[in-house]
Amino acid sequence: MNLTLKIWRQKDPQDKGRMVTYRVEDVSPDMSFLEMLDVLNERLILEGDEPVAFDHDCREGICGMCGMVINGVAHGEQVATTTCQLHMRHFEDNAVITIEPWRAAPFPVVKDLVVDRSSFDRIIQAGGFISVPAGSAPDAHSVPVKKEDADNAFDAATCIACGACVAACPNGSASLFTAAKITHLSLLPQGQPERESRAKAMVEQMDAEGFGGCTNTGECTAVCPKGIPLDTIARMNRDYLRASK
Amino acid sequence: MTATIERGSATASINPPGDATADKKTPRRRGGFLSSSPGKKAVMAVTGAVMVLFLVAHMAGNLKSFLGAEEFNAYAASLRTLGEPILPHRTLLTVLEIVLVAALVLHMWAAITLARRAGQARPVKYAVRRKSQAGGYAIHAMRYGGTAIFLFLIWHLLDLTFGTVNPAGGTGTPYERLVEGFAPSRWWVTLFYVLAVLAVGQHLRHGLWSAFQSLGRAGRRSYRGLNVFAVTVSVLMVVGFLAVPAGVMAGVIK
Numbered sequence: 223m224n225l226t227l228k229i230w231r232q233k234d235p236q237d238k239g240r241m242v243t244y245r246v247e248d249v250s251p252d253m254s255f256l257e258m259l260d261v262l263n264e265r266l267i268l269e270g271d272e273p274v275a276f277d278h279d280c281r282e283g284i285c286g287m288c289g290m291v292i293n294g295v296a297h298g299e300q301v302a303t304t305t306c307q308l309h310m311r312h313f314e315d316n317a318v319i320t321i322e323p324w325r326a327a328p329f330p331v332v333k334d335l336v337v338d339r340s341s342f343d344r345i346i347q348a349g350g351f352i353s354v355p356a357g358s359a360p361d362a363h364s365v366p367v368k369k370e371d372a373d374n375a376f377d378a379a380t381c382i383a384c385g386a387c388v389a390a391c392p393n394g395s396a397s398l399f400t401a402a403k404i405t406h407l408s409l410l411p412q413g414q415p416e417r418e419s420r421a422k423a424m425v426e427q428m429d430a431e432g433f434g435g436c437t438n439t440g441e442c443t444a445v446c447p448k449g450i451p452l453d454t455i456a457r458m459n460r461d462y463l464r465a466s467k
Numbered sequence: 468m469t470a471t472i473e474r475g476s477a478t479a480s481i482n483p484p485g486d487a488t489a490d491k492k493t494p495r496r497r498g499g500f501l502s503s504s505p506g507k508k509a510v511m512a513v514t515g516a517v518m519v520l521f522l523v524a525h526m527a528g529n530l531k532s533f534l535g536a537e538e539f540n541a542y543a544a545s546l547r548t549l550g551e552p553i554l555p556h557r558t559l560l561t562v563l564e565i566v567l568v569a570a571l572v573l574h575m576w577a578a579i580t581l582a583r584r585a586g587q588a589r590p591v592k593y594a595v596r597r598k599s600q601a602g603g604y605a606i607h608a609m610r611y612g613g614t615a616i617f618l619f620l621i622w623h624l625l626d627l628t629f630g631t632v633n634p635a636g637g638t639g640t641p642y643e644r645l646v647e648g649f650a651p652s653r654w655w656v657t658l659f660y661v662l663a664v665l666a667v668g669q670h671l672r673h674g675l676w677s678a679f680q681s682l683g684r685a686g687r688r689s690y691r692g693l694n695v696f697a698v699t700v701s702v703l704m705v706v707g708f709l710a711v712p713a714g715v716m717a718g719v720i721k
Contacts, residue, residue, distance in 0.1 A: 228594075230594075241594055291593060291595070293595055294593060294595035294596060294598055295598060295600060299600075320594060320595045322593055322594055322595070325589050325591050325592065325593055326588055326589055327587060327588050327589065327590055328588070390600065392585065392607065393581070393584070393585035393588060393589075394585060394588030394589040395504070395585075395588070397504075425503060425504070425505055426503065428504075429502075429503055429504055432587060432588055433504075433588055434504070434581070434584050434585035434587075434588035434589070435504030435505075435507060435508060435581045435584055435585065436504065436505070436508065436681075437508075437581065437585075437606070437609065437677070438606070438673070438676075438677040438680045438681065439599075439601055439606045439607065440601035440606070441599065441600055441601045443601070444600035444601040445600050451687060452680070452690075453685065453686045453687045453690070455680065456679075456680050456683050456684070456685045456686055457683065457686075458505070458683075459505045459508070459509070459680070459681055459682065459683035460682075460683025460684075461683070462503070462505045462506075462683075463505065463509055463682065463683055466500045466503075466506065
């Protein structure tokens with residue numbers, strides 16, 4: 223396959239940045255999207271150019287490091303797929319592919335396609351934990367959890383904090399991420415004592431970071447590689463409203 | 468952040484205490500319910516519900532025009548004597564009007580502040596025009612639709628409530644103003660009205676279920692039901708509100 227790539231290049235956080243067009247030839251349809259970028263980068267290095275910086279780690283869709291907006295869609299148009307698990311067979315030969323970083327004020331660009339997602343860490347630090355003496359691992363099933371709650375909590379806990387929800391949201395809202403983290407704990411018995419203070423603290427931190435508000439567009443859940451459902455946001459709203467009484 | 472937790476070096480805080488750069492970088496917002504994003508959305512949900520209840524009553528009242536001038540004018544007069552003789556003339560109606568204006572102002576205030584916050588959250592736009600992955604274009608027209616409805620509302624009050632721009636004038640009976648207002652010679656007013664009613668329908672299509680979501684009253688089991696509810700109510704509202712100008716055009720109301 224031969225491709226034309228339009229990639230956002232930005233030297234450092236201060237640089238204004240611009241789109242640069244590259245031609246990549248002999249791409250195998252079996253390559254992942256990141257492997258295709260590796261091919262481009264190897265050539266750029268040989269030519270003495272600066273390679274395109276992008277975040278990645280596990281390359282098996284569970285670490286949440288990779289992420290870029292491909293043709294206007296976070297992680298590309300393949301549903302429930304991270305960028306590393308997106309394969310070139312989903313693209314046409316001679317396609318023009320535009321690649322941009324996540325765009326949000328709380329996600330400043332570090333370089334090229336790499337953004338700083340520390341704002342997510344600060345939301346977690348604000349309350350995304352339970353306060354228990356963390357000794358040795360407790361016995362399994364020592365606290366009974368309803369099957370349905372366990373399933374829903376697990377669904378929420380699959381969030382890998384990649385930031386696609388923010389990238390896709392027309393309001394640049396981090397509601398799906400924050401709601402997933404709140405839901406995952408608020409559905410379980412261990413999360414009950416701090417349920418309301420947690421929701422309040424995490425929502426306040428989310429707002430303080432400069433994320434937008436949720437207008438229930440559902441764009442986040444549509445691009446979420448883990449398919450975090452929209453009802454997590456309803457749960458977050460409920461817990462927050464209760465905490466604000 | 469009140470709770471402190473011990474963390475291993477591998478997960479050390481990215482903002483160690485005393486690191487001033489983090490506070491400098493994050494824009495501080497005043498706390499409080501009304502400045503929080505879920506708080507603003509709760510305000511929008513409640514004020515929106517007040518306005519929807521008004522619209523339902525308004526539509527039902529409009530349909531009285533099919534019963535003739537006498538019946539319609541008597542209905543309009545009865546709004547002013549609502550609550551009498553326990554309450555003085557026009558008391559309850561004035562209270563309702565104040566509630567409605569307050570709901571409208573709060574709804575718009577929340578919408579405008581949220582829109583501004585959304586703008587600040589994405590200072591650099593995407594180069595590629597983003598496609599809606601959720602497939603709900605009704606949602607993305609809420610801000611434009613809401614603005615259009617507000618502009619229409621101003622005209623609508625001047626036309627049919629105060630009669631300032633109505634051919635029958637402020638002195639005509641409500642029925643006269645209605646028939647004159649939708650007269651075929653003023654087709655452009657009717658067109659404006661039709662577009663505004665469609666905008667209301669589109670606004671309610673999203674707003675009706677969204678209100679439940681914002682108040683935390685929606686869930687996996689209720690989404691389907693809420694969507695059916697939103698579509699049904701929006702369609703009924705559009706049909707009900709368009710029936711009157713259609714009746715005038717067809718000569719049923721004259």
